[in-house]
Amino acid sequence: MxxxxxxxxxxxxxHLEPARSPRYGTTPAALNPRLARALSRRGVTGLYSHQAAAVDLALRAHHLAVVTPTASGKTLCYNLPVLDAILADETSRALYLFPTKALAQDQLVELQQLADAADMTLRTHTYDGDTPPAVRAALREAGHVILTNPDMLHTGILPHHTRWVRLFEALRYVVIDELHTYRGVFGSHVANVIRRLRRICDFYGSRPTFVTCSATIANPGELAEQLIGLPVTCIDDNGAPSxxxxxxxxxxxxxxxxxxxxxxxxxxxxxxxxxxxxxxxxxxxxxxxxxxxxxxxxxxxxxxxxxxxxxxxxxxxxxxxxxxxxxxxxxxxxxxxxxxxxxxxxxxxxxxxxxxxxxxxxxxxxxxxxxxxxxxxxxxxxxxxxxxxxxxxxxxxxxxxxxxxxxxxxxxxxxQPPEQALIHPDNLLVLAGHVQAAAFELPFRDGERFGDAEVGGLLALLADEGVVHHAGGRWHWSADAFPAEAVNLRTVAASNVVIIDTSSPPARPSGGPQGPWSGTAGGRSGTGARIVGEIDEWAAPLTVHDDAIYLHQGRQYHVERLDWEERRAYVHPVAVDYFTEAELRVSLQVLDCFAGPEASGGLRLLRARGDVRVSSLAAMYRKVRFLTHETIGTGPISLPERDLHTTAYWCIVPPEVAVRAGRALEPGLHALAHVLEQVAALSLMCDSRDLGVSAQVRAPVVGLPHPHPPVAPSEFIAGQRPRQTAAPLDAASAGGWPAIFLYDAHPGGTGLTGRLFDLHLVVVARAAELLRRCPCASGCPACVGPVAGVDSTAKAMAMVLLDAARAEPRPAGGDR
Amino acid sequence: MSQDLAGRMRQLTGGRALARGRSAAGLSLSAGDLPAGPAGYGLSGAASEAVPVEALAKLGFQREAGIFTRRLRVDPTWGVQAGGPSPSELALLAGDLGWGAVEPEAVWLFDTETTGLAGGTGTIPFLYGWGRWRPEGIDVEQWLLADLGAERELVERALDRLATADGIVTFNGAAYDLPLLHTRAILERLDGSWRPPLHLDLLPLVRRLFGHRLDRCTLSEVERGLLGTPRHDDLPGAQVPERYRRYLRDGDAQGLAAVLVHNATDIAALAHLLGLLGRQARGQVQDPTDHLGLARFYEARGATGSARHTYATAARVSPPPLDRASARYHARFLRRQGRRAEAAEVWRRLWERWHDLEAAEALCIDAERRVGDLEMALRVSEEAIALAPPQLADRFARRIWRLDRRLARRAAARRGRSGAGSATRGAIGADPPAGEPAPWSVWLPGGTAYEAWQAARRRRHPAAGRRRPASGEDVQAAPEGRTTLCLSA
Structure with a gap:
């Protein structure tokens, strides 16, 4: 074609990938014969090898990570053991977690069909915002399989676990499908929700087997273990034909x-x-x-x-x-x-x-x-x-x-193997939210760990805040608040700015179905104004500042006022021929250095990682005309500076490299920063928006002495400098080190930058290769970014800088 | 360690308080307004283990079987009926369920104070208030959770009391206090001894009997609006959790005094309210607006005779705008009872006095089906359609179309030949061919029945203008906010 x-x-x-024929495994003997019959009734002649292995292990209560591509029949891997358990003991229960409501609906049908084929009564339903109240009550009492999502488990089930006694007392299986979607901040949250789930299971005396399914990623087993906090067996031998x-x-x-x-x-x-x-x-x-x-x-x-x-x-x-x-x-x-x-x-x-x-x-x-x-x-x-x-x-x-x-x-x-999915469940901000929710659910005992996190200090801190109270060797929730509601799994920043349309009346009485507002924010009907959307507080200064044009589903809204204290933006619809673009001024300060600076693999760009504070200030915006993209006006933004406390990885250019780069240093640094950001996103499994970048010609760097007078290069390469705890305060004014910082865009970090530190050599090598292979003359959108914004020699400068970093020490005159 | 963590936390959150849930009041207080408590609890938690026994004793608490208990008596000057309501009143209020055999003096009045209103597993009842009728007044017993670690004994005792009580009376206990107690029982793994008690919740009764007189159905509102005993200097319920938290943090038992008074007042109000409800149920109505609620209460309890009588009274004596609502309820009740002739009388009054469209439709149905007076049905329909907003006008238009046809057929039968009446109605008088869409939609392609009716009407009465009111004001005035009419089955 x-x-x-x-x-x-x-x-x-x-590339032509040849067809693969199926490989079958033996159906486990322990599987209930009714299910085997049901399978043949549904036209399944035999289990593929990965299905057979998964069912066999699940029946023997091994925690699993099943890794298979699309359409390889992974649902049988968990539906069979679950139905087997229910056939053996009618009181058995199972909990299925899917990242979206639509998936849960889909799987409900499939599960029900299998149960019908086995002639068994299976009481099951999805449990989410759309579930009618009568069904909810019945599910709590008698539902065999609850299909839900992490958000619902987090706010709807766990904080009310006493209503779910039947479920938690007899929970045999927890199924987590689409495991690979639980990465980054979302994954870190979900890992903590699972920690809470396991605490509650412990309380009711059940020990569920976790069956997780993932699309192909590099580290499914590791991700599953981090997510559920238990050792898992990884099944990645796909027997399905293709x-x-x-x-x-x-x-x-x-x-x-x-x-x-x-x-x-x-x-x-x-x-x-x-x-x-x-x-x-x-x-x-x-x-x-x-x-x-x-x-x-x-x-x-x-x-x-x-x-x-x-x-x-x-x-x-x-x-x-x-x-x-x-x-x-x-x-x-x-x-x-x-x-x-x-x-x-x-x-x-x-x-x-x-x-x-x-x-x-x-x-x-x-x-x-x-x-x-x-x-x-x-x-x-x-x-x-x-x-x-x-x-x-x-x-x-x-x-x-x-x-x-x-x-x-x-x-x-x-x-290339596919990317790794990374989570960081012990991100302090994420952890703090869930420790509160967990304390609300069950008091913490002295010395109790939360997953593998030590939380005694955090609880003491919460006690100082009056949120928990220590008595009788336990930490009791004592605040008049519902902590789960304050934690939104899908973003780490807890408070969102609500965007309110002041022009439209409340929902029309005879109007059609209401919008998709089923989450915690809810469409507050009857307040006389309509909620258009929500935006997290990091993005808000850029998108809903005063006089911004906010775009939502193709419609334009003019922002009348951003009430920063109340976290509300008031907007009304308009039709104009421009949009607005805010400019963010970012400055970065290193707070603490965890590792490095050190050289690795002969590369002369030093690597380091640690805590940083990123201060961002939205100071002005431009009005940009559609299609032509010409600037037709500017305006000021007056909002407080935002501090983001997060983790970062940085590359430091040692003095002898800086000297050799000469005039290329500054433009080269900025160009290289752009390339590194893209390559870093490529090397991690992350959206490039999860990473921020900042290049500084004179960065005060913790852990290195003042760069003047220059120190012999070999000392750095040895990587054995004693760590200093604080940067000399005058370093910033007196000068500093040229450095490129890649920081995690979420407060507290999600573990991305730790991996970048490990991948230092790969990232730099890939950046160099991307530059070399790019056919453009002096930089293009495909390498160092928009040419207009950077010096037209940026690409060359970046290459000079990289070459200088990679070359063996030579007399400075040897270059160029 | 804790200091480091606090600093890091502040950096991450930008200095905001940690927990932010439904209640905004709680934490903002703890942050600044409170005197500094003892320095942060160490991991040993030894500082918080000590219960300020003496301070509690000053409040009147004695340790009884390990539980801090306080007893007091509320005397009858407060308006509480000595000895409580009669068993027959209790039985009527509860719809019996076994209450007929319960001696009022064996009933426990029950109310708890909790660490929050959020619900769920993290809300703890810390004060259990129990009240009992005695000839001298109400005997109140209060149990305090003196230490969060000592909840088990308290829950155990409470479960025991509920299991052995002849009956308990609460205000909103069905949705709040009892589920909460059940949750605590599960958390202490005592759910095996949970027995649902014989329970009378006064909140639904207040809603039904007095809802129209109250802005909100809360106990304090009931006291102000119904019992005529507004509270002065009472601790607002929203501050109760904060007082207890302060007690836990600082050992400030004195701050609990107001909570104890608040709780005892709640118990007394419960008794007082039960007396009022009992008198109301016996028919001793104080206020002319109360008849309608009482009638609905009787109907729900199956006391049809009393209900019929009371509905009639309500329709007669209720002041506007309740008079119209009462008449509607009365008519609907009679229709449900199958007393169609009596219902028709009430509908007629509603129609003539208020041009009530529900009444118009009911009258037409009655005229068509029971009386067989098609002319009258047509007349009422034609008057009603002129008043009706479009969504209701359609229904009258259908009716008019059908009545037209029936009248035409009847006239034809009288004249002994098939065909139709007047020239304008001839076209629509014939039966529509089978399988065709309903004729009122064929009249004018794409038009609604209402438009069709208007077009036909213009043909018949060229001079007639539009008389329809601009808004559907009449319709919206229906009781319970209904905007559509009730079609009788």
């Missing part, structure tokens, strides 16, 4: 060679996808953002429906649908059904469909833009691959540095 499009020149990777797949990476052509600008990936998709669909392939297209999905949908509909060209097989009109968050459940169900029965020929989706929603298998998957991680790429590409038919998996890369890195190193996709 691709060949027929006749644009082979743009293909940078064309059809032949053709993996193609497509790089759009350069349209403006001087500036290194390429045709946009969306426009390429506009020509490629209709051709695929017309040739009869059911196609799924992944966009990176909601906005991009809507734009793509628009393009494709025009191409496919309005052109006079009929489908090649003369069939019915080709239905194209979009699928993203924010659609109503019924609408989603209809699209899923249409995909399964084939009436929807093409769907444009966000990563919402990356998770295990059952839509059947497509014949082609097209990714518009690199999704940011290898793991996500394979998850999304894996949607194509129907049994017995070869599938096309096409990645159209965009113009950014990450995308272009993939384009120039396509083998990276095939050879």
């Amino acid at each position: 691709v060949d027929r499009l006749g644009m082979g020149g743009r293909i940078v990777l064309d 059809p032949a797949k053709r993996v193609v990476v497509w790089n759009p052509p350069v349209v403006q060679p001087a500036l290194g600008i390429r045709r946009s990936a969306a426009l390429e998709a506009r020509t490629l996808v209709p051709a695929l669909v017309r040739s009869g392939a059911q196609t799924i297209v992944f966009g990176r953002t909601r906005l991009q999905v809507e734009v793509l949908l628009n393009y494709l509909r025009r191409e496919l429906l309005d052109r006079s060209v009929a489908p090649e097989d003369g069939g019915p009109r080709l239905a194209v649908r979009a699928y993203r968050g924010g659609y109503l459940p019924l609408e989603r169900r209809a699209i899923e059904a249409g995909l399964r029965d084939g009436s929807v020929r093409c769907v444009v989706a966000t990563s919402a469909l990356e998770l295990g929603i059952d839509i059947g298998q497509m014949e082609a998957a097209v990714l518009v833009g690199y999704p940011g991680t290898i793991a996500s790429t394979w998850q999304q590409l894996g949607r194509a691959g129907r049994r017995g038919q070869p599938a096309l998996q096409l990645l159209i890369v965009g113009g950014g540095p990450l995308d272009q890195y993939v384009a120039t190193h396509p083998e990276f996709l095939l050879e």
Whole structure:
């Protein structure tokens, strides 16, 4: 199909993955024969090897991490042992956790079908914000399997565990599906929710077996162990068959060679996808953002429906649908059904469909833009691959540095293991919130640990605050507050700014279904104003400052006033031809250095990591006209400076390298910072927004002496400098070290920067390679960032700097 | 260690207080307004183990079977009926369930004070107040949780009392105090000895009988609005948790005195309120607005005779705007009872006096089905549709269309030939062909029945203007905020 499009020149990777035939394992003898019969009734002739192994181990109460790609039948791995337990003992209970409500719905159907095939009475239902009150009561009393999400467990179940006695007394299995989504801050929170869950199980005397399922990531076992705090057995021997797949990476052509600008990936998709669909392939297209999905949908509909060209097989009109968050459940169900029965020929989706929603298998998957991680790429590409038919998996890369890195190193996709998912459950801020919630649920005993965290000091601190009270060897909750409600799992900053539309009346009496406000913020009906959305307090100064234009679902709102004390922004809808962009001034101060500065592997950029304070001040904003992107005005922002206390990793340029870089130092440093940020996001499994970057020519660096007079380089490379506890206060004024800081964008850090410290050599080497391979002359969006913003020699300067750092010590004159 | 942590925490949170839940009041107090307590509790916690026995003794607490207990008597001058309500009153209020056999003197009045209002497992009842009728007044017994570590004995005793009590009376206990006690029992793993007691919760009764006279159905509001005994110098309920927390932190037992008074007053108010409810249930109505609530109470208890009588009284003596609501309830009650002729009388009064649209529809149904007076039904419908807002007008339009057809058929039958009446109605008089959509939607393609009716009406009475009121004011005045009419089954 691709060949027929006749644009082979743009293909940078064309890899054929041969079909794989299934490998079966023996059905465990311990499995209830009724379930074996139910399986054959459902058309399952035998268990794949990974399923057999998982069921066998789960039945023997081993904690598991099952790692398999899309559509490999992982649900059987946990449904079988759970149903087996319920068949053996009717009072057994199980708890399923899914990251979204939609997934829980999906799995409910599947579980119920299996139970029906086994002729067993299974009382089960989803438990979330949509569950009717009568069903809730019945579930609490008698539900065998509760399907819920971490947020509901956190605020709805654990703090009220006395109503769930039946569940917690007989909890046999806890299933955590889509394990790989629990990373970063969210994962750190969920790990703490699991700690609370295990405390409560201990209290009621149950010891559930944890079965976790993950898409392919580098460290599933490690992630599972961190998340549940127990040793797990990892099952990654996938026995499911897979059809032949053709993996193609497509790089759009350069349209403006001087500036290194390429045709946009969306426009390429506009020509490629209709051709695929017309040739009869059911196609799924992944966009990176909601906005991009809507734009793509628009393009494709025009191409496919309005052109006079009929489908090649003369069939019915080709239905194209979009699928993203924010659609109503019924609408989603209809699209899923249409995909399964084939009436929807093409769907444009966000990563919402990356998770295990059952839509059947497509014949082609097209990714518009690199999704940011290898793991996500394979998850999304894996949607194509129907049994017995070869599938096309096409990645159209965009113009950014990450995308272009993939384009120039396509083998990276095939050879590199997928990213690691990192969590940091002991982040103090996260921990403090959950220790309070846990104390609310059950008093802490003296010396009791929370997971493997020592919390005595924290409890003493909470006692000083009057939140808990120590008596009788236990720490009792004593505040008039509901701590779980103050902790939002999906972000670490506890207080959000609520955006309120002052113009619209409260919901119309006969209006349709209410918006998706089911969380803690709730649509406060009857207050006379409507809540448009929420934004966390770190992003608020940039997006909802006074006179900002706030964009929400394609609509523009003018911010009348940001009430910072009350955390409220008052807005009203407008239609203007510009948007606003705030500028953030960031300064960074090192508070404590945990490791380094030290050299590693002969590289002369020193590495270090520690605590930093990042002060950011939104001081002004620009009004930018749509389409032309010209600045048509500016305005001041008067908001207090925000301090972010977090962890950072930094690269220090030693004096002899700085000397050799000469004038290249400053522009090179800034250019390199931009590259490092992108490469770091690539090397970790994280969104580039999770990392911040700051380059400083004179950074006072803890742990190093004052740079003047220069010290012999060898002393640094030895890496054995005694640590100092505080920086000399005058270091900042007198000078400092050139350094690039990469910091965690979340308060307290989520463990990203510790990994960067370990990956120091890899990150720097990849940055150098990206620079070298980039074909542009003097810097482009694909390497050192927007050319206009940086000196036009930035790319060269960055390379000089890197070369200086990598070269063996030579006389300074030898360079350039 | 703790100092380091505190500093780090402050840096992370930007100096905000740690816990922020539903109650904003709690922590802001603890941060600044309080005198500094003893320096932070060490891990040993020894400082907090000591219960200030003497200070508690000054408040009147004695240790009885390990529990700090305080006894006092509330005398009858307070308005409390000595000896309590009669068993028959209790039985009527509770809808019996076994209350008929309970001696009022064996009943426990029960109310707790808690460390918060958030609910869930972290809310602890720290003061259990029990009251009993005695000829001399109300005997109150208060149990204090003197130390958070000593909850078990207290819960055990309370469970024992609930299990052996003949009956208990609370205000909002069904939703609050008893579930909370059950939660504590589970947390102490005493749930095996949990027996749900025979329980009368006064809150639903107050809602039903007096809800219209109160802004909020809280006990203090009841005292102010119903019992005529507003509290002075009472500790607001929201401050109770803070007082107890201060006691725990600083050993400040004196601050609990106001809580004890608050709790004892609650118990006395409970007794007082029960007396009032008993008199009301016997029919001793104090206020003309109370009849409607009483009638609904009787109906719910199955006392149909009393209900019919009281509904009639309510419709007669209630002051506006309750008079119209009472008439509606009365008519609906009669209809439910199958007394259609009596109901029709009330509906007619509602229609004639207030142009009540629910009454109009009910009257039409009655005229069509029971009386067979189609002309009258048509007349009422045509008057009503002119007053009705669009969503209701549709229903009258359908009715008019149907009545037109029935009248036409009847006229045709009289004349002995098939066909229709007047020229304008001829077109719509015929049966619609099978399978076609309802005729009122065929009249004018895409139009609603109301528009169709208006078009037909313009054809019939070219001079008639629009008489419909601009807003649906009449409809919105329906009791309980209903905006749609009740269609009888």
